[in-house]
Structure formats: C-alpha cells, structure tokens
Amino acid sequence: MRNPLFQFVVAAFATIFFGVTFHVPSRHYIACGIVGAVGWVTYLVCHDLGGLSPATATLVAVLPLTLLCRIFAVRFRAPVTLYLLCGIFPLVPGAGIYYTAYYFLQDEGALCAERGFETLKIALAIAFGIALVSAIPLPRHRALPRK
C-alpha cells in the first residue's frame, strides 16, 4: 500500500472536487473531504493490507463513511445527502464498469462475467452498508412533529 497519508489527502481533494460540481456550499468542503477520504483509506486498508475481497472491503468502508455523514449532518445541521453523495464516489465501482466492458470486447467471457458480477457485488455492498448504518438511531436536533 502506498503512503496512506497521501492517499487520504488526494481522496479528500477528489471528494471536494465532486462537491464543487454538486454545488456544495464551501463551508462543508472539509467535512465532505474527510468523509470521502475516510471511506477510501478504510477500503485500502481492508483490501491491500487485510486481504479482503473488493466487495467486502467496500462494505467495511461504507460503515464509517455513512456514520461520519450522519454525525456531520447532525453537527452542522445539513442534510445527510450533502455529505453522502460526494463521499461515496471513491467507492463507486467505476473500475468494475470499465473492465467489464474491456473484457466483453476481448471476448473474455469468463473474466467479463466475473468483473460484471463483482461490480454488482460492490454496488450491493454500498447499498447494504448505507442501509445498516442508517438504521442506527442517533440523537436528532428536532423530533418529527406528530400529527
């Protein structure tokens, strides 16, 4: 694994650049960057050092990422989406999509199917991770008004 600190910083910047294209207000840039970088470095640690499969490593990485989103959302009184939409990007299986197409073209049926299946697994891991953490009750600033 390459220099983790440098990976953290670059991942944070990548997330912030996505935040700019989504018009995130600038006061949230740092929080967005931290969310994305924590997800990416956790993924790297699990995948490169821990030897987990990409899908499992993604699942493990989504957990602290989503938790941070929710903590920042409460702390800075902003919608969770604001952090989640930007922070999730380093984990989205762009490489999986690319290699599926690449092997498809080379008539490597087995590799293509393997990559396509892995892409699906990573997407499901992201879904599952977000769902798990979203279910944890956290203190809110205001309760929903009861009718």
Place this chain on the structure above:
Amino acid sequence: MDMNTPETQARAMHLVMDAGKLLLENGGEVFRVQQTMQIMADSLGIEGFNTYVVTNGIFASANACNEVRHIPSVSIHLARVEAVNELSREIAAGSLDLAGAETRLKEIRSLPARHPGVLIASAAAGSACFGYLFGGGLPETLAALAAGIVESILVQLCRRWHISRIFSDIISAAAGTAIALLCRLLWPPLDVSTAAIGALMVLTPGVSLAMGIRDIINADYLSGAIRLLDAVLVAGCLAGGVVLTYTAARALWGVAL
C-alpha cells in the same frame, strides 16, 4: 396575517409546492421532500394538507386547492437543498411568516449555479485525483486530467443543447477513453486503463445509486427503483462508450488492446 382566507391558503399551498419542487429538482430525497412539505404546511396552517411525492412529480391536496408539479430532470445543486431545509426549519420555529418565506424561497431559487468553467475544471481535477488513487503514476494522472477535461466539456455542451442523458453518457465515456488512448501514442508505456477509469469516475452513477438506496431505506420503493434503474442504465451507457472507442480504435489503427 390571517391564514384562514382562501387567498392566503392558496398562497401558502403554492409556496409549499414550490419549495418541494425546488428540493426535488436539486437532489433532495423523496422522503425529505415529503417531510419538509408536511412540516411547512403544518406550520403555515394549511388545512387538510396531504402530499404524495415520487422521483419526478409532486401531488398535493388541501381543503382550499390541489396542485401538481412535474419535475422532468434533476440537476444536483446541494446548496439549494440545504437552504430549503433551513427555510423549513425557520418556518417551523415560527420565525418567518408567509411573505418572508416567499421572499426567501425566491432568493434560494436564484442561488447561482457555478460557472461552467469551474465545473469543468473541478471535474477534470477530480479525474486526475482518481487516476492517482487507482494506482496511476504521473503520466496516468495527467492523461486522466486531459480525458477529464474533454469529457466534462462534452457533458456541459450536451446539457446546454438538451441532448438526452443516455447519449451524453455514451459520448463522454467514449471521448474519455479515446483521449486516454491518444495519450498512449505520445507516451507508449502509459497504462490506458488507469487513466480511463480515473476519467470515467466523474460519470459513474454514484448519485443515483446513493439516492436510490436512501429512497428504498425510507420505504419509497417506487422512487428508489426508478433511481436504481437509472444507475444501471448509466453504468451500461459508460460500458457502451468504452466498447465504442476500443472498437473504433481497433478498426481504424489496429491498436492492440
């Protein structure tokens, strides 16, 4: 202000609908839109308010009037989502009346979108970062930057000319891969895949994926399914774009894959 005249009821209804539309078209989740509209309507004293929200439409009825909004396309502007959120909180706290809320909503709607140049630059910089993160060295990072620039210019042009998203995704993915391939002509040892993936990350359906999941978690299955379908469709378009470029490259120059 007397909230019980039919005129003010209609005005309040109009405000709540516009706020909901603003949220939905700028990237709010269905659940949030529904909740925000309900809170605003209760706080403004709209009688008999009920609403149903899906990915591209809002239906609401009240005793005074019924309204429908159609949201044909979503373009993510999270600053507006946050501002409407804040607005609803203030209305609920009672610190804004109807007229004040109308003015605020108008201000939020006119929150500027960033200059296209800034959007292109940040998307390209994002591509370069991903080129590095996925194991690229300096050449791959620079190639991803170049591919990202071309790609995001295309995305902006397609948006300006109202070209369908499907076509825009295919073309941009194809162009990004093509630039990465061209860079290899300049620098033969370049790892084309890493550079192309870096550029592709900007186009990946991360937004649809994350929002679809959140909709489904909140039991808005229909909206969630629409967004997840969108994510699958975009992923397919990107793969199609990559295939398109490689096929063309093989046919034209016989580039070894």
